[in-house]
Structures are given as structure tokens and as C-alpha cells.
Amino acid sequence: MQVNRYLGIFIFVFGIIGNTLNVLVLSQRPLCLNPCAWLFLIASIANSIGILAGLISRFLSTWALDLTNTNQFLCKIRAFLLFDGITIGSWLIALATIDRWLSSNINVIRRQQSTLKNAQRSTILVVIVSTIIQTQQLYCFEANLTNTPLKCYTQTIVCGIISDVCFALVTILFPIIVMFIFGLMTISNVRKTQSRLQPETLTMNARNGHESTITNMRNPLQRKKSDRHLLIMLFIQVLLILLFTLPLSAYKLYSTLTRNVLKSTLQNTIENFMFNIFLLALYVSCGMPFYIYTLSGGRVFRKALFSLMEALRRKMMHILHQ
Numbered sequence: 001m002q003v004n005r006y007l008g009i010f011i012f013v014f015g016i017i018g019n020t021l022n023v024l025v026l027s028q029r030p031l032c033l034n035p036c037a038w039l040f041l042i043a044s045i046a047n048s049i050g051i052l053a054g055l056i057s058r059f060l061s062t063w064a065l066d067l068t069n070t071n072q073f074l075c076k077i078r079a080f081l082l083f084d085g086i087t088i089g090s091w092l093i094a095l096a097t098i099d100r101w102l103s104s105n106i107n108v109i110r111r112q113q114s115t116l117k118n119a120q121r122s123t124i125l126v127v128i129v130s131t132i133i134q135t136q137q138l139y140c141f142e143a144n145l146t147n148t149p150l151k152c153y154t155q156t157i158v159c160g161i162i163s164d165v166c167f168a169l170v171t172i173l174f175p176i177i178v179m180f181i182f183g184l185m186t187i188s189n190v191r192k193t194q195s196r197l198q199p200e201t202l203t204m205n206a207r208n209g210h211e212s213t214i215t216n217m218r219n220p221l222q223r224k225k226s227d228r229h230l231l232i233m234l235f236i237q238v239l240l241i242l243l244f245t246l247p248l249s250a251y252k253l254y255s256t257l258t259r260n261v262l263k264s265t266l267q268n269t270i271e272n273f274m275f276n277i278f279l280l281a282l283y284v285s286c287g288m289p290f291y292i293y294t295l296s297g298g299r300v301f302r303k304a305l306f307s308l309m310e311a312l313r314r315k316m317m318h319i320l321h322q
Helices: 002-026 035-063 072-103 108-112 116-134 136-140 157-196 225-257 265-287 289-296 298-321
Strands: 200-204 211-215
Touching: 002 035, 002 265, 002 289, 002 298, 035 072, 035 116, 035 265, 035 289, 072 108, 072 116, 072 136, 072 157, 072 225, 072 265, 116 136, 116 157, 136 157, 157 225, 225 265, 225 289
Parallel strands: none
Antiparallel strands: 200 211
16 A cells, blocks of 8 residues: 555656656657657657556555546546557557667668658557557456456456456567567667768878878768667667566466465465556556656757756746746
8 A cells, every 4th residue: 555655656746747748858849850759759648648547546546535446437448548558658669669770771762661751650550459459448347346456457357368468468578579679670780881881081191192091980870869869768768668567467467367266365465565566667667768768868868858948947937027
């Protein structure tokens, strides 16, 4: 109860503030015109929906104010918005790794596919498919349940298995596999680019008047600072998503498969505590992108953040002077 109350409130504030600042920063020009930044932007909105749907009920439950435990409609809507938001966020990050692979590719045709229009089309497709897949939560989740980690939970073992497998595979595992594969392919692209692109410059020798050739290590990839920093941001986020989401995915499958197994009070207490810790870790993964971008996004992201803060400061000063 104490963990859900105090840690839950902290993660909620931490996540909402971070995602709000993310939306404000990434919606600025020229970042919003970058397809990878666009995907980050929509992922932040989706993660905010997941945090709002999931975390508010967690700390309200510690004061017996969680209506999703007893109200069928709120229970089902909460589950749908929670899983749909997190699934959309995960897949948009996966699409961002694909975009980085395309933009760093030696093949010109593939580089040309990294466009804002393609990113927007992919976003619409992800939202539609995720929403269709997660509609099963509207049927499976039920309020006022007992012998489950939460009162608002899947009503049958079959529903539990479907929901848990869907969460483990569609929301967590498949996006992470896509992130990992295309992340490695992006690294390979960068290495190939660095080995092949070494522009040369001609200099005149002052003594004999002969031209000499020197290698200019500032290849086009090195000059694209924004792309490089977006790539770093992406890799760090992938690793942290893996760390914070896999434990809950594994536990949900275990919990469903052992729902009818007789357990001692102590074992139930320990397992419920672990479930709540893993659940809060999932919300941390939804709230951390802004802080990752600030620390690892280099001057590109921080410059956009400082520009936003300066614009807000000027607006506040203007209002105060009026």
C-alpha cells in the first residue's frame, strides 16, 4: 500500500511532467519535421495516456477511492486505454529504430523512405492495429474479482492467458525484437558509411607547388548531429524499456497459469507485492523518455528545450508587465 501510494504518486508526477515537456519540445521546428522525432512525439502522447489510465487508480486504491475496482465500465475502459497506450508507445519506438536504419542506409532509395509522411502513415497504422488488438480487454476485464492481483483483472483463465500473451508478445517482446534487430543494422550502416565515405581535400604544397591529398574525417554522417543524437537516445531507451517491462510480462504469464494453484497467505502476499513493483516499473518506462532525451540527446534536444523555456519565460514576463 505504501509503495503504491508514495512511489505511485512520484512516478505519476515524474511521468506526466516528462511527457508534457517532451511533447512541447519535440513539437518545435525543426525537430517536428524529423520523422524519428515525430515518432518520439506521438509515443510520448501514447505513454501519457497509459500513465493516466493506469497510475491514477494505483494510488487512489490506497485510500479505497479506486472506482475501477467496483465499476465495470471504468474497469474495462481503464484496461483498454492502459494496454492500448503502452502498445502504441512501444511500437512507435520500434518504428523509430526502423527510421534510423533507413536514414543511415548507404542505399539512396532506402534513405529516401525516411520521410515525415511515411512516419505519419506508420503512426496511423500502428494506432488502428493496436486499438483492434486491444479491444479484447473490453471483454476480458471484470471488476469485483477475488484471488487475482487486482480486483479489476481478467475474469477467466482463458481471458487471462489471451491478455497476458498479447501483452508479453505484442506489447513487449515483438517491439523489442524489432528495436534490437534494426538497432544492430543501424550500427552496421554507420560503420559501412564511416569506412566508405572519407571525403578528400586538395591542398597546395607551398615549397614545390605540388598538390597533396589529405583525408577529411568529417563525413556526412558526422555532420548530421541531430541524427546521431536521436540514435543514441533511441538505443538507451530500448535498453531501459527491456529492463523495466520484461519482469511484468513474465510475472503476468506466471500469475495466470497458477491462478487455480493453492498458495499460502505469505506466498500470495509476496507475489502481490512483486506484481505491484513490476507494474510500477512499467509506468517508469512510460515516463522516462524526456529524461533520457535530456541526458543523451546532445545539444540538439537540449537547445530545443532551452528555447522552449526561454519562450515561456518571455511570455510570463509579458503577462506580468501587462
